[in-house]
Amino acid sequence: MKREHNAFNLKRISYEKPALAVLAGKHELDLLILLGSYGTRYFQPGRSDIDIAFLPGKELQPDEYLQLIRDLSAFFQYDRLDLIDLRRASGLLKFEIAGKGRVLFQSKPDFFERYRLYCLRYYYDTAKFRTLKKEFFKEQLGALKR
Helix, strand or coil: CCCCCCCHHHHHHHHHHHHHHHHHHHEEEEEEEEEEECCCCCCCCCCCCCCEEEECCCCCCHHHHHHHHHHHHHHHHHCCEEEEEECCHHHHHHHHHHHHHHEEEEECCCHHHHHHHHHHHHHCCCCHHHHHHHHHHHHHHHHHHH
């Protein structure tokens, strides 16, 4: 049965959370987070991708990563997936995920909430470095214009 990809899919996903838990357990994931337009009226089947952030309990080998992509593609019955490994994501991307992400799976109750607070704290703690970097680039651009 081909799945439709529209705003009602989040309701369907909530019924299939046990299947996502099995998938997450198979890959030893602590978090699966949905981002972007999937499940909203802005999602365009065939044009949009499905953005999913994941936090593995261990470093995934390349073959394990490919199997995760295959398993998620089979679950969503959609081949345009964009996966984000939260172990490798930038602080800015983690901040975005913490603010806008929708939990598909978490290994423990409130795991995402605790991770979200960590991401927010990290983002604000590193603000001074982003400011310094921005000032440095402005200086470099100014030197190039002269």
